[in-house]
Amino acid sequence: MLKIQTVFVDRDGTLGGNGHFIHPRDFELFPSSLKALQLLKENGVKIFALTNQHNISKGLATESDFHKEFESYGFDAAYICPHEPEDGCECHKPQPGMLQKAAAEYELDLTHCAVIGDVGSTDMLAAAAVGAKRILVETGWGKQSLEKYRHKWYEQASPDFVGSITLNRETRINCFTEKIVQYMKVRAIPQGVALKSCRYNQCGDPFHPQIKLPRIDSVSSL
C-alpha cells in the first residue's frame, strides 16, 4: 500500500475561482476547499500549492501576493511559475520542474505524492512525468479536459481518480477531497493499481465519487 506524503494542489479551478486568472485579493474558494485541505493535514499529509501564474510576469500580481494567499489557506509550501508559456522555463506545468524542485527541497519521493488539478494537459501531464498519483477534479476546466481536450493528455496521463468538488446531493457535506482523504486514510492507494471511478469498474466502493465520465464512444476527439 502506498502512503501519500504530500499532495500538490492546483489553484484556479481546483481550489476555487473559475480556471482563469484572478488576483489573490479577489479569489474565492469553493465552499469545501478549506475543509478538504484541513483534512489532508489532519491525516499527516503535507499540502503544497502548485500553480502556473504567468500574469506575474505581466505585472498583474506578485509572487508574494500568491505566497500570502496560500499561507492563509494553511499550505505548507507553494510552488508558483511566474513565466509565460513561451518562455520555455522548466517550471511551467506540464513541465515537472516545480515538482522536482519540491522533491529536492523536501526530500520527497514523488511516486508517493499526488497532484490534484483540473487541467489534464498541465496538471496531469506534470504528475505523470514524475510518477505522481493523479487526481482530476471536474470543476474549472476538468470536464472539458475529460471531454473536448482529452486527446491532449489522457493517453499519457490518465487520472488515478476523478472527483467532483460539488456537494453530495443527499448529505450536503461530502466533497471529493474528503473522499480522497478517506480513501488515503482508510484504504491508502494500492501501489501499481490505477483507481477508476465506480462507474468504470462497478466496485461499489463507497469512497468513490459518483461521477459522470464521458463514454469513450461519445468523445469526439478520440
Ligand SMILES: [Zn+2]
Ligand atoms: Zn516557469
